[in-house]
Amino acid sequence: MTQQKTTQQATAQQKTLPLDVWAGTSALLFDLDGVLTPTADVHELAWRRLFEGYLAQAGRGPAYADSDYFDHIDGKPRFDGVRDFLASRGIVLPEGPEDDSPEHETVHGLGNRKNAVFTGIIEEEGVAPYPGSVRFIAAAEARGLKLAVVSSSRNAPAVLRAAGLAGHFPVVVDGAVAKAEGLPGKPDPATFRRAAELLGVPPAECVVVEDAVSGVQAGAAGGFRAVVAIDRGAGEATLKAAGADVVVRDLDDLLPDRTGTHP
Structure with a gap:
């Protein structure tokens, strides 16, 4: 009876999540500044x-x-x-x-x-990653998802190294890569599409994670499974109008063992 009650509570909590980010997802494409690190x-x-x-x-x-x-x-x-x-x-x-x-x-x-x-x-x-983003990365890796960073910044590799995150992202499509390959920047979805290609995952199985309006617009235009927006100041209404499927305050709001409350 106790076990059944615990299962029911877990199921109820799962239903309160704004998005089941894991179902049908093979890869996560993260912006860097404002998503993984507070460098925004x-x-x-x-x-x-x-x-x-x-x-x-x-x-x-x-x-x-x-x-x-x-x-x-x-x-x-x-x-x-x-x-x-x-x-x-x-x-x-x-x-x-x-x-x-x-x-x-x-x-x-x-x-x-x-x-x-x-x-x-x-x-x-220096720079420290968002704790909620670190927990989310760990949960994604535990499920075998592929990870990439897609950033307009040409400083992305240096920031990832400074934050201790470089080892988690075998694919980084940053401003330098976009320049070298002639890829238009956000809000065009080209850099996100290139990251999906390098990971070997179709866009329909990728979730874009962004905090900037132009990045959300890029994700919405690219045929991806979903666009998760983190509201670091742009505003929930603005991010949803740009094409976000869900807006959260922190990435661990998407984890089933989190309450979704933050100080």
Whole structure:
């Protein structure tokens, strides 16, 4: 009787989960920043420092606002983020060479300046993965699922190493891979599709895990089994409107032995 009651309770708890992420899934395709590591916060800070300084130096306005990161930058390849933010201010700059000096007032110069700020913060402060994401990765590996990271950042391998996660992801499709292979960035689904291809898993058996609107849009457009969105600030309604099948506060909300409550 006690065993039956325990089984019934477990079944009831399973039904309260927002998505049975395991059924019909062979692979998980994770964004990195804001999904596995809190480096999205570092990216946001680096972008703020870049554009606050640039706008003040150039005497252009309006000033950088909190909403600018999510409206124009979040989830996009670095140089696309520069272009789109500048466009929001009516600013057009020359492209410059891709390895342009961070001191130069060009699209690539500003993008490289932002990268220098980001790497400086990581080197000084380090990075720790989200505990809930670590638990979720362990649960996925225990079930034999294949794992990949799909990130617009060219710093993805370095961040994975710093966070102690590199060994879990045999496939990493980052900004450098996208550039080398001519893959368009998010919200195009090409980088997620490439990761699925490298894992040898059809998109219909892959679940995309994202926190950025552009990444959710990419997942929704790619014919994947489902798109899980983690709300790290974009907002549940916004993420669902972008195409998320489910929005959670943390990845361990999807584990059947978790209550789904977080401080």
